[in-house]
Every structure is written in structure tokens, then in C-alpha cells.
Amino acid sequence: xxxxxxxxxxxxxxxxxxxxxxxxxxxxxxxxxxxxxxxxxxxxxxxxxxxxxxxxxxxxxxxxxxxxxxxxxxxxxxxxxxxxxxxxxxxxxxxxxxxxxxxxxxxxxxxxxxxxxxxxxxxxxxxxxx
Amino acid sequence: xxxxxxxxxxxxxxxxxxxxxxxxxxxxxxxxxxxxxxxxxxxxxxxxxxxxxxxxxxxxxxxxxxxxxxxxxxxxxxxxxxxxxxxxxxxxxxxxxxxxxxxxxxxxxxxxxxxxxxxxxxxxxxxxxxxxxxxxxxxxxxxxxxxxxxxxxxxxxxxxxxxxxxxxxxxxxxxxxxxxxxxxxxxxxxxxxxxxxxxxxxxxxxxxxxxxxxxxxxxxxxxxxxxxxxxxxxxxxxxxxxxxxxxxxxxxxxxxxxxxxxxxxxxxxxxxxxxxxxxxxxxxx
Amino acid sequence: xxxxxxxxxxxxxxxxxxxxxxxxxxxxxxxxxxxxxxxxxxxxxxxxxxxxxxxxxxxxxxxxxxxxxxxxxxxxxxxxxxxxxxxxxxxxxxxxxxxxxxxxxxxxxxxxx
Numbered sequence: 165x166x167x168x169x170x171x172x173x174x175x176x177x178x179x180x181x182x183x184x185x186x187x188x189x190x191x192x193x194x195x196x197x198x199x200x201x202x203x204x205x206x207x208x209x210x211x212x213x214x215x216x217x218x219x220x221x222x223x224x225x226x227x228x229x230x231x232x233x234x235x236x237x238x239x240x241x242x243x244x245x246x247x248x249x250x251x252x253x254x255x256x257x258x259x260x261x262x263x264x265x266x267x268x269x270x271x272x273x274x275x276x277x278x279x280x281x282x283x284x285x286x287x288x289x290x291x292x293x294x
Numbered sequence: 295x296x297x298x299x300x301x302x303x304x305x306x307x308x309x310x311x312x313x314x315x316x317x318x319x320x321x322x323x324x325x326x327x328x329x330x331x332x333x334x335x336x337x338x339x340x341x342x343x344x345x346x347x348x349x350x351x352x353x354x355x356x357x358x359x360x361x362x363x364x365x366x367x368x369x370x371x372x373x374x375x376x377x378x379x380x381x382x383x384x385x386x387x388x389x390x391x392x393x394x395x396x397x398x399x400x401x402x403x404x405x406x407x408x409x410x411x412x413x414x415x416x417x418x419x420x421x422x423x424x425x426x427x428x429x430x431x432x433x434x435x436x437x438x439x440x441x442x443x444x445x446x447x448x449x450x451x452x453x454x455x456x457x458x459x460x461x462x463x464x465x466x467x468x469x470x471x472x473x474x475x476x477x478x479x480x481x482x483x484x485x486x487x488x489x490x491x492x493x494x495x496x497x498x499x500x501x502x503x504x505x506x507x508x509x510x511x512x513x514x515x516x517x518x519x520x521x522x523x524x525x526x527x528x529x530x531x532x533x534x535x536x537x538x539x540x541x542x543x544x545x546x547x548x549x550x551x552x553x554x555x556x557x558x559x560x561x562x563x564x565x566x567x568x569x570x571x572x573x574x575x576x577x578x579x
Numbered sequence: 580x581x582x583x584x585x586x587x588x589x590x591x592x593x594x595x596x597x598x599x600x601x602x603x604x605x606x607x608x609x610x611x612x613x614x615x616x617x618x619x620x621x622x623x624x625x626x627x628x629x630x631x632x633x634x635x636x637x638x639x640x641x642x643x644x645x646x647x648x649x650x651x652x653x654x655x656x657x658x659x660x661x662x663x664x665x666x667x668x669x670x671x672x673x674x675x676x677x678x679x680x681x682x683x684x685x686x687x688x689x690x691x692x
Contacts, residue, residue, distance in 0.1 A: 168347035169429035169437050174495035177663030183403060186492060189540045193658040199599055200651030202607060206644050207681045210688040213631060217624040224622070227614045236611040243603040250600035253539065256555035257562060264470045276600075284605040291609055291621025492661070526582065535585040538657050561589060568586035 198242035385434035395484030453520025478511035487543035503543035503553035595650025645682035
């Protein structure tokens, strides 16, 4: 008897609708769009900064448009979601074995969260926000 | 050229397997249990994918209604259907205790071992399909050929350059050396991770979670000397670099192997290898 | 099959992903404050220019922007594939070139400060 197996193709453009875990994954991947766009804004900021105080002041004023505000909120959500998923993954990529046992993964991710919090507070302090 | 394999079961095989997967033997067969008065019955509706390669060009769903004990698993319900309603229904199973890895199916869209999917966790019609991403041989039976070929390709066994004579004694390993890879040795080859991995579904040449994890398991083994051979398969375009860390493999794994972590570690190992090979003078890993 | 050269793009992706995780949230928060009209003192021309005039400041700004750009470009490439766009070579080339151009421009602007 010959084999005649049934091949089921995965729909390439909407496979991620099958299960919430794939939507979560795609959300993580799509953060790159907003983070990347924000990086482009940072490149523009460097250009404005190098062009002198007037240009920089104009840049700061331009940031106050409603579109810019919405963009900042989206970028902030993306940056925080990226950070969370990234720190949660550190325990998978970099397990730490001391003696026989592995350090619990939560400690590894937790240490990253702690460093993140401290670093962010330092930046906010240096920038005169707090 | 291989060292004794598998290692003593007391360390790794049965003992460890049941530890990681505390699946008590579930006596689910209709006549298998002394009749207690608290035994509850429930009419279970199953929607099962059917495909007959001799007559069908497409698959279709068939509805079964079958009286089950409340504490049964989906596999018990299928067995009851096969026994009492439809003997033509095809599916694979063997151990009924989450050890053999042969009863993997999609249950309500989730890759599961049907022997470990309790009916009490499901309401309404339970939809049972063959594992996604694999060709359907017949009904719930899929063709594992692709996985088997990939498994072979990563050389999932201890490789030693020089075979020790028996008189030289056993290959010793400290508990710490064992713990380093123990989790990754728990794989039961059930292929649930392949059914969960969209990258495998989208690019079928991907070696995939379980095979790569086993490659990592042997790379981490202190007795092994085959890492370079394995990396020739692992560090290719079809190997670990096809993985985008969806993480679904680890979520569905019934043995808590966590393939996603193994693949992330392999990427780091592969990157360091690349730097050593290409950027360091006279570099060989 | 030969070993892949993917580490060339993956290593900076991983480094950039770490940089984004640690630095980007607070950077965006600072930008958000400016967008709300509450420009933090650190974003005044004098402070930021002073920071960027310093060698270490230049290095930090360039490192953060270049690695984040690369990481985003690489992840965006994979995202395109996941959304069903199969022209991977074209998309990858465009995104990586864009990241390199952005990094080079950043270096040039910082050099002028």
C-alpha cells in the first residue's frame, strides 16, 4: 500500500492568529518597529544638537505636537514590553550553575530588573528629573 | 565509537523521567478499576479529524458522543470510541503515562499528550486533530519521518575520540556534571514542540527544537567529545539560526525540557565559535 | 551544509537588544517629558551638548543609537518574514544598510559637536 499523506500548509500571513501565544510573540517582534522608529528620531536629534542651540530649541518645540506625543506613548509601551520580554529571557540564555544546582531563573531575571531600575533612576537623576 | 549509552537508568532514564513528569499511572480503561460508588460519568463530545489516504483528498471532522468516567483522559475517550463506536479510528499510543511520547495530538488547538489531557479540564466539544506541521498519514496518525531524519543528523549520542577498553572502567561523572545537561535529557521525542513551533511550520527545513536541544544535551555532557561534529549541523542556516525564540516549544513541552533555553544557549555558543574561527588568529574552536 | 555567518548579524542584535532593554525605556520617558512640554534639565542644549562634547558621552550616545538601530533592523527583518514577506534578502539588505547609514550619520553628527 502506497503512502499518500495529507500535507497541511501553514498560512504564511495569518498563522499567528491561531493561538494567543503567537500574538504575544508577534507583539514582541513588532516592538522593533517602534523602537527602530525612535532610534531614527534619536539620529535626527543628534543632527539637530550638532546644528546649534537654535536648531535644538526648534527640535524640542517640534516634539510637542500631538502626533509626537502619540508616537512617544507607543514607543514607550514598546520599549517597556521589549525590556520585560528581554529580561525574562535572560534566565534561558544565561543559566548559572553553582556547584550542583542552577540558580533559580527568577534570580537571574530579577537581577536584570534590579540593574535596570537602578540605571534608569540614575539617568533620571542625572537628567535632573528627580 | 560510542561510550556506553544510555547511562544507567537510575540516573537518567525511568527514574528521572517520572520525577520530571509526575504522571501517576492512570487506570483509565473502562473495566480497569474497582467500582467505587463515587465514580462519576459524563457524556463527552469529541470532534475528531478523519483522513483516509485510500479514499479521501481532504480531511473532515467526525463527531462522537461517548460516556466517560470523569477522571479519564482524552486518550481513554478515544479508546472507548474505538472499542464501542468506530473501530476504524486510527491514532498512536502506548504507555498511557506520559513517558513514551507517542500519543501527541492537537487538543482544542494545543499540542498535548492525549494521555495527559484530563477530561475534567475540558468543557463542551473537544476537538482532536493530528499534530500540526506534520503530514497526516491517517486520522490522528502523523508521519514522523522528517523529525527522525533530523534527530539522526544531530548525532544524539555520546561521541568519544578513543574508545576505552572495558577494563579501564566506567565513564565517571560528578553530580554537577550530570545536572548540567539532565534537564535536556528528559526529552521523550513526542514532537509537541515541532507542532508548536511556527518557524518549523513556515520553513520545514529547520532542524527544530527537540533535535537541537538533544544536540545541546550531548554538547554539555562531560563524557562527550563530539561538539564540533554536531555544530556542523547545529550552526548552519537550517539549524539554530532559523529559531526566532518564539518560546512555544517550552510552553507545550510535557517533560519540562525547555528547548527554547537550549536553543538560545546554542546561539551564544555558535556566535562565540564564529568569533574564534574567523576573528582570532589561527582560531579553531 | 556549511556553517552560517548569521552570528555577524545576531551578535550585534543580541547586544543591541540588551542595550534597548536597559536604556530605551528611560530615554523614551525623557523624550515624553519633552513632548509634554516639561523639558528635563538634562535635555537643555547646554547640558546635552556638554555631554556629547565629552569623549565618553559621544561613545555612550553612539553605542546606544548604533546598537539599538541594528537590533531593531534585525528584528524587523524577522518580523517581515513572520508576516509572510518572503523577499528576505531584499528586506534584510535594506534594513541593515539603513541601520549602518543611521549609525554613520550619528557618528558624523557627534564628531561635529
